[in-house]
Each structure stands twice: as C-alpha cells, then as structure tokens.
Amino acid sequence: MSTLDDKDFYESEDPIWNPAIHAIPVPGIRKMVNLAANMEDVIHLSIGQPNLPTPPHIIDAASRALYAGQTGYTMDAGLPELLEALAGYYGQRYQRPLSPENILVTTGATEALYLALTATSAPGRQFIVPDPAFMLYAPLIRMNGGVVRHVPLRPELGYQLDPQEVIDAMDVNTYAIVLNSPGNPTGTVYPRETVEAIVEEAAYRGIYVISDEVYDHLIYDGLSYPSVLSCCSDLDHVMVVSSFSKTYSMAGMRIGWLMASQGAIKKLRRYHMFTTTVANTPFQWAGVAALNGSSDFIDNMVAEYSKRRNRLIEWVDQAPYLTGYRPQGAFYLFPGLPEGVNAANVALRMLKEIGVCTIPGDTFGNAMPNALRISYSTSIAQLDEAFERMIPWLKKQDWE
Ligand SMILES: Cc1ncc(COP(=O)(O)O)c(C=O)c1O
Secondary structure, three states: OHHHHOOOOOOOOOOOOOHHHHHOOOOHHHHHHHHHHOOOOOEEOOOOOOOOOOOHHHHHHHHHHHHOOOOOOOOOOOOHHHHHHHHHHHHHHHOOOOOHHHEEEEOHHHHHHHHHHHHHOOOOOEEEEEEOOOOOHHHHHHHOOOEEEEEEOEHHHOOEOOHHHHHHHOOOOEEEEEEEOOOOOOOOOOOHHHHHHHHHHHHHHOOEEEEEOOOOOOEOOOOOOOOHHHOOOOOOOEEEEEEOOOOOOOHHHOOEEEEOOHHHHHHHHHHHHOOOOOOOHHHHHHHHHHHHOOOHHHHHHHHHHHHHHHHHHHHHHHOOOOEOOOOOEOOEEOOEOOOOOOHHHHHHHHHHHHOEEOEEHHHHOOOOOOEEEEEOOOOHHHHHHHHHHHHHHHHOOOOO
C-alpha cells in the first residue's frame, strides 16, 4: 500500500505504537487540503461540511446553556432532554416508537461509528463495506483484526448497490454490513427495495446492518428517505448512526448519536464511558433547540443545495473526460475519468496548475482510482469559476 510509505505518519520504528495504528491510512483529503493551505486563489471543491451559517436559535441555545452553567458532564447516555427529543423526532419521522434507552449520544457520528465498528470487529470477522465508501469504515474494522469484504458500487448505475451482490457476499464469518445512504463520496441514495432486501436477509442470518445516515436530510427531487429505521421489523440487528453536523451546519459542535436495541445500547454505553465519557453538554442543549425548532433551515438548505447540484451536473456533462450521473443526496458528485487515468495525479495537477481542489477517488477505496470527489458545498459562483478553469485544462489533456 502506497500510504504506508508516508514519512510523516510512519516515520519511526518506535515500538511504542500498536500495529493497529498502521491500519489508519494517510487521508488523501489531508494531503490535498494541506497543500492548498499554502497556495493563493484556490477554489475548494473539497469541502465535507455545509457552508451555511448555523441557525441563530441553535447558537442562542448553546450560549444560554453556557451562561446557565450547563458546563458539567451529562448522564452517560446523553442529556435526558436530548434523548427524549431524538426519540420523539424519529418516532414521528418513521412511525417507529423509540425510547430514550434505544439511543446513545456521542461526539459526532464519528464516535458512534467508532464505537459500533470497534466494539464488533475482531480477528477473522468479516464486514461487508461498499467501495467506494467514506474512509473511516475500513480502517476501524481492520484496526481490530476484522476483514473488510468490499462490494463494488456501480458507476454506470449512479453508484447504486446491488442488494444481491451484498447477499451473495454474506457468509458464516459475516458479522455486519456497513451502509451509507446518501453516500459520501457518491451522493447516491439507495432505494427502499435495496435497503429492505439487505436488512431483511441480514436479520434472517443474524448479521448487523450498521447504517451511517448523516446526510438523511440532504435529499433532492422530493424523494422520501428510506432509512434503515423504516425498513427493519425490529432493532435487533441494526445500528443507525446520525448527527447534527450536516443537517444543521453544526459539524464543529460534535453531537451525534447511535440508535439500536436497548441491549446493544447498554453495551455501547459502557464502552462510550471509557472512550469519551459523555458528549459536549452545551451543544447537546443546542441539539434540543435544533430538533424542537422550525424546519425552515433544512427546507432552505435542501432548496439551495438542489440548485447547486443541478448546476454541477450541467458542468460535469460539459466537461471533457468526466462521466457524471444524477446524485440524489448529500453534496457530492463522484465523476469518473477515463479508465486507467490516475485521479490522484489529476487532482494534484489541477490544484497546482489551476488552483482547483478536489479529492481523488483512492481516498475512498480501491474501486475508483480514476474518479474525483467534487463537493458542491460551495456557492454557484465558485462552482462556475472552478469549471471555467477546469474545462480548458481538461481539453488540453490527451487521455484515451
Ligand atoms: C458519511 C459520513 N459519515 C460520518 C461523518 C462524520 O460526521 P460527524 O461530524 O457527525 O462526526 C461524515 C463527515 O464528513 C460523513 O461524510
């Protein structure tokens, strides 16, 4: 693996480091963003968080909590008011009764994923992970000795997942399947039939579905969102993860959660206490305000991102060598370059030669080293400017 030669991360042979640390790759994102930080006039199509300001009523709630002295620890599972609000919110959204005991509040979805994957991964256990996928999953599984079995997403089908391929990959060593819809880096939303087929077969075989739903509100074209929570008959074999980061522009406030059976939550609560103790208290109060407040912010954000997505689709269609599709969620498009073209080199050259920062496909797995992740979490003016630079540059290339 080329990432293992990265000098600054693996520089010493100091025996102090647990070999598991070597399962963590050097993220392609960091390399690109660090390089861009030393350059002027860079357009970032690399952003993984909303670029809209957090709604004022949420900021006010955080600030009120701070002034009211809400600066101590909460209960280990989370602030009771937030657990209640989340249970009510999901119960209503998916007509699935949930109790606070089904929920654990974490430091972002990242901690929830960390807990779910590292509490279940063990040597020899197989985890099915789509490829391409968000870069956290495979390393967290491998750190604890688990084996990642990749199931490819099909670029020619807009990166959809074939449920039959997932089912065919399940065997006696399979412990869990990781799903992420809408997906990072593809923006693909799996249809209900796909989610149901996987969840049903997994439950039948006693395999867990770990579902990362952080983009569950960034859904376009009026689509209704098929959450795993709305596709399972009970919570016995599911862990559903989400957060406030993307939905309310609260990424830096670091509040996420995990929903599962009460038995699973009990186990994870203990692990959570030994990992981060509790999530940030004042921002849990901000989360209560987010859930109890108006949904105007989300509606406006979806309308705005939908416009940006449409513009990006047009630009990708016009750009030589890029093959696009119509993503229905999140804020990414993952267009392919011709097969055999190394997108890591392309991304580096585009950054250095025309000041456009994208993220190469090899950051998200092995399947698409010829793709670029383009984030449209930026203004339409910036998207226009980026493609006005990229199109003449792409025209000059002579790839087959
Ligand atoms: C698919 C996916 N899951 C999880 C996260 C992390 O979310 P959080 O900020 O809640 O930790 C991200 C952030 O980019 C993401 O894209």
